[in-house]
Amino acid sequence: MGLLQHVQHQISALNDLIKINNDRIAGYQKANEATDETGLNLLFNEYIDQSISYVNELRDYIHVLGGDPAGGTTLSGKFYHAWMDVKAVFVNKDRHGILSDCEYGEDIARKAYRAALDDKELIWEDEQVVALLNNHLDGLKKAHDTVKSLRDAVNA
Numbered sequence: 001m002g003l004l005q006h007v008q009h010q011i012s013a014l015n016d017l018i019k020i021n022n023d024r025i026a027g028y029q030k031a032n033e034a035t036d037e038t039g040l041n042l043l044f045n046e047y048i049d050q051s052i053s054y055v056n057e058l059r060d061y062i063h064v065l066g067g068d069p070a071g072g073t074t075l076s077g078k079f080y081h082a083w084m085d086v087k088a089v090f091v092n093k094d095r096h097g098i099l100s101d102c103e104y105g106e107d108i109a110r111k112a113y114r115a116a117l118d119d120k121e122l123i124w125e126d127e128q129v130v131a132l133l134n135n136h137l138d139g140l141k142k143a144h145d146t147v148k149s150l151r152d153a154v155n156a
């Protein structure tokens with residue numbers, strides 16, 4: 001793979017992560033609409049803000065690489081469909097169901113980041129982007145664990 005192809009592959013991977021974060025934002029917006037619990041609304045808004053921040057950081061790095069950041073969501077991706085399924089059934093969901101669906105979305109986001117970091121063709125040579133992606137992954141893991149803990153507490 002030539003240098004230009006390598007950079008294009010990195011830009012593509014980062015754009016995929018932008019789309020995943022946009023999906024996450026849309027998912028938490030729908031989750032917010034499905035509950036009137038102030039605590040959950042605050043948490044979901046925190047995760048929306050987190051993904052907005054991640055998108056901005058990813059866009060900045062794509063510009064460094066000379067690329068054009070993506071917009072929108074992963075219309076054909078699993079994550080988008082998962083959130084749309086969540087949207088369709090949130091109306092009839094209780095706290096446990098909403099949190100279960102959010103945890104599922106967090107799992108998909110973490111897998112996308114892990115796949116980008118583990119992609120042998122990407123060979124992330126810039127430690128700054130590796131640190132950025134690992135920081136995002138850590139934040140997603142914490143969000144996942146928080147949502148899972150809240151979900152599990154419903155049945156306790």
